[in-house]
């Protein structure tokens with residue numbers, strides 16, 4: 103039994119839908135189909151999820167939404183027209199879309215979540231209609247009916263443990279189950295979404311829930327590459343990699359697969375196969391447990407991500423000051439801020455944050471309190487911070503890996519602000535300026551793959 107997720111690029115228009123139908127028809131073990139919202143059809147196109155966010159903002163600000171609704175609906179209508187789905191069958195979907203502003207929401211966060219989730223909800227319903235048109239026994243399964251329960255964090259939710267038991271029951275159904283990705287239902291019956299790109303998470307949860315043999319994740323590239331194809335032209339395609347390699351690379355910028363989606367797959371020990379909807383016969387990339395893996399190279403991939411900021415603190419004898427880090431963490435807690443990494447030296451401490459948590463006011467207040475409470479000799483904030491992650495099961499116990507990473511960077515005058523090695527035995531993390539991130543990836547990639 104397989105769980106198959108189709109990303110937004112695979113469900114962007116009628117032609118892509120047709121490829122998806124053929125993929126589903128080709129293998130009867132494709133049991134649960136997870137649908138994303140229609141994605142980009144061309145480089146400057148707008149994803150339906152982004153249009154729905156615009157719709158939500160206009161609703162909150164009591165602005166005229168008619169042009170946005172028209173654009174959103176045209177995406178679904180065009181796909182339906184490609185398959186000659188009747189207007190009568192489509193009407194309930196249009197009604198759901200235009201009813202969104204009229205519903206009751208406990209607050210604006212839940213309004214936003216509900217609007218966003220309808221990108222996948224309408225697309226899953228449309229895909230069900232299309233599959234039924236091809237006489238496939240497709241059934242649209244609403245997360246409420248499925249028992250897909252999530253925590254009450256409206257726009258960055260997590261799965262509830264009972265979901266897995268609820269989903270297991272559906273494995274014995276004869277239908278092809280079409281489920282919307284990206285969201286679940288809270289204990290109060292409200293819609294809450296995962297973070298952006300979260301349909302990958304939905305697929306992994308289903309794969310664990312029904313104890314699937316394989317989780318196929320269909321996207322628009324032939325494989326996961328050793329570096330982001332937007333940075334390196336024709337990068338090396340990875341044939342097999344481990345869960346933890348993908349987790350670290352996804353975390354640091356491989357946007358092809360959501361980093362949180364790997365956890366349910368690991369828990370259920372379900373292998374993942376990333377494949378291309380446009381070339382479904384190619385093998386893609388297999389992601390497997392560590393014990394099934396024999397590394398063929400020192401590094402598997404190099405990723406970069408720029409949504410970080412860093413706080414640098416210098417204080418003489420910091421290592422002797424009892425409670426220094428405790429006080430710092432209490433301030434983060436007070437501001438409801440989580441941190442990503444905290445490398446430290448005898449007199450120095452750098453804290454790296456996901457900067458999407460901050461606005462300028464929170465940042466200033468937090469830094470002010472740190473200055474007052476900890477009296478550092480130096481406090482600096484770096485807003486343009488990037489993380490470079492070099493990952494490979496093959497680097498374990500290898501001598502000289504660090505030299506091969508730092509040498510080409512030094513030759514190109516790329517400054518390294520932080521190195522974190524040892525916390526994970528299969529990765530080395532570097533901190534650079536955002537402007538240097540792509541150059542760093544290029545140099546490290548050339549060193550190991552060319």
Ligand SMILES: Nc1ncnc2c1ncn2[C@@H]1O[C@H](COP(=O)(O)OP(=O)(O)O)[C@@H](O)[C@H]1O
Nearest residue numbers: 109110111321322323326327329330356357358
């Ligand atoms: N290392 C990588 N390997 C493959 N694709 C990558 C990598 N890093 C980033 N990407 C990008 O991820 C994109 C696919 O992810 P995404 O846009 O989320 O697809 P989908 O629409 O299928 O969900 C690719 O088009 C590619 O530009």
Ligand SMILES: N[C@@H](CC(=O)OP(=O)(O)O)C(=O)O
Nearest residue numbers: 109110138151298299300301
């Ligand atoms: N549509 C949502 C969820 C998602 O996973 O999309 P995609 O499969 O296009 O990455 C988003 O854009 O965030």
